[in-house]
Amino acid sequence: MSETSQAARNKQLVVDGFTQFAAGNIDVLRTLLREDFIEHSPGNPSGREAFIAFIAQAPVARARLDLKRVIADDDHVVMHYHMTTPDDPRGVAVVDIWRLIDGQIVEHWDAVQPVPEAAQIPHGMF
Template identity: 30%
Template structure:
């Protein structure tokens, strides 16, 4: 896919997201498929009509959205944003395109924590995509990291994925570096918090940024884990994430899979 096509997809995805703030239906009408739109946010009904019907309500809520990062991987566009409704939140939105129109959407949303152990915010840091030629290698590397470390196939390899303690952390509960990660794991054990990744559903990457979408459990309750990694010189250099509980079946407004 050429650069112009990639930029066009990003513009369309951003316009659709920004329409949730403006209440203007034009972008949704133009860029979202009228019949084939699959919604994986289980708190929303399926289809384009449901999105259009929500615009007035979202505008009344005073929803604001500020997009920080955009990744393009084939027919997929991933956006990393700050939302503000009932307080600030961090979100990832993924749109899948067919023939220039959006036909599928996934997302994950988490309350924004302002004071973090690392003194970084949940969304600050680099935004410029580098190393386009390393996209495939970085996607493979990050997928292997999640499998080895987060899922637990070979946690003994943890230190090999990092350049010593040089690791910038945007998770709201973890300090920078491998030392911060180790301290967070100890704290979770002391508090009897069990976090388990069970399956990777998607890997979306562009250059030095790779987003993984995983399923797992926190204290036995199903959750969706969206992890964004920045790879530098063949090592994981930075990490952002959004974790959201998966709704129980009786609260879901569509029958599509969360993933």
């Protein structure tokens, strides 16, 4: 089964934005997120400007983000990546789910799991 053109466009948009964000360009969120962006993660604010202000101060803004896989289906894009910081080299596994409308992200959900010691995951985390 091949991706629909909408799914392919959304996937490319989110991957390009992720790449820019991972390189330190937080301002890319101003074009990616719709003004009335809805955030579903506990403690994270909704609304584009509130979310950007929050995320600019969050560890993810200074972390190394190693993208492992991306799945797109119509208006949803799912990203699985490894996030590490100098203080936490083992890091966390993150799954982000983004919903897009007309080329902008309108909603976000995530699941974050600390990466355990290698002995606890013989088949690897990623």
